[in-house]
Structures are given as structure tokens and as C-alpha cells.
Amino acid sequence: MNGDIRTALYVVNRYWSTHWRQYFPGYHYPPYVLGAYGGGIRSAPFCGNRRVSYDNAVYCPYGHYIAWDITLMADGYRSGDAWVYLIIAHEWAHAVQNRIPARYVLRAKELQADCLAGAALFGAAADDTLLFEDGDIAELRAALRRLADDTPWTDSGDHGNARQRVNAFTRGANHGVYGCLP
Numbered sequence: 001m002n003g004d005i006r007t008a009l010y011v012v013n014r015y016w017s018t019h020w021r022q023y024f025p026g027y028h029y030p031p032y033v034l035g036a037y038g039g040g041i042r043s044a045p046f047c048g049n050r051r052v053s054y055d056n057a058v059y060c061p062y063g064h065y066i067a068w069d070i071t072l073m074a075d076g077y078r079s080g081d082a083w084v085y086l087i088i089a090h091e092w093a094h095a096v097q098n099r100i101p102a103r104y105v106l107r108a109k110e111l112q113a114d115c116l117a118g119a120a121l122f123g124a125a126a127d128d129t130l131l132f133e134d135g136d137i138a139e140l141r142a143a144l145r146r147l148a149d150d151t152p153w154t155d156s157g158d159h160g161n162a163r164q165r166v167n168a169f170t171r172g173a174n175h176g177v178y179g180c181l182p
């Protein structure tokens with residue numbers, strides 16, 4: 001799993017570093033990778049003055065870092081390696097949202113992050129930095145369904161239900177970054 005996490009970080013960073021200027025002003029400023037917490041490794045980090053929650057993964061705008069509970073990673077990884085690629089691409093997408101002009105950020109921030117995750121992973125595959133294996137696409141959809149809310153998106157903090165999350169990711173996969181912007 002740690003090898004897949006390292007590969008996911010490399011691939012997603014490389015995608016955004018290479019393609020940033022096609023879509024956005026400025027340059028790609030990668031988030032700091034704080035990495036794993038929980039599972040006896042270390043306590044959940046603080047984001048501002050609040051500790052981030054366990055069994056979760058986060059992008060924290062204060063400190064511009066991404067981190068994940070190792071238990072969440074390991075639980076999902078048991079059903080397939082695509083899980084860690086999705087989590088990392090999604091949290092990295094929040095870092096992207098934080099660095100682009102506000103006019104590009106949708107109110108449905110979580111669904112946009114799924115879309116940008118799809119754009120980055122499939123964009124990396126088009127660049128030949130990531131090679132999808134048999135079953136990866138099904139695993140990605142299953143992971144999105146598992147991480148989805150039970151109710152449809154109504155509020156900016158919502159993740160959206162399973163259908164909405166799969167649709168958002170697929171839009172990014174099929175149409176790239178432009179498919180995720182207003």
C-alpha cells in the first residue's frame with residue numbers, strides 16, 4: 001500500500017505540475033504531504049485550531065497540507081489499490097481549488113474535487129505516467145459509492161450521493177479539467 005501511495009502522490013503531482021498553465025494562471029504549488037496519522041502512527045494533526053477527524057482524509061488550507069488516517073487507507077485498500085489513488089487525487093484537488101481564482105470554484109466543492117480527481121488520474125493515464133489495470137475503473141466507482149453521502153448534494157459541505165459522485169468523477173475522466181470548471 002505504501003508503494004501505491006507514493007506512486008499516487010508522484011502521479012498526481014506530476015499531472016498538475018505539467019498541466020497547470022493550460023488551465024490556470026500562476027503555477028502549481030503542491031500541497032505539503034503530511035501523510036498518515038492514526039493507527040498508532042501519530043495523533044490526528046491540527047488544521048487551524050481544530051484537530052482533523054479520524055477515519056478521514058483531509059486537505060487543510062492552513063498549512064496547505066494533505067493527510068489521511070492510515071486506517072481509512074488500509075480499509076479501502078483491501079478492496080483494491082485504486083482506493084488510495086482516488087483519496088489522494090481528491091484531497092490534492094482541494095489544494096488545487098484553494099490556489100485557483102475563486103470564479104473557478106464551484107459551490108459543490110466536493111463534487112468538483114471528484115471531477116478534478118478524475119481529470120488528474122485519466123490525464124495522467126493519457127500522459128503515460130499512470131497505467132490503469134483491469135478492474136481499476138470498477139474499483140474507482142465502488143470507492144466513490146462507498147465514500148458517498150446517503151443524500152443528494154444540497155449544501156457546499158456535502159459530498160453528494162453515490163450517483164452524483166460517480167457522475168462527477170466520470171465527467172472529469174471524460175472531459176478533463178475544463179469539464180470540471182464553471
Ligand SMILES: [Zn+2]
Nearest residue numbers: 090094110113
Ligand atoms: Zn473532499
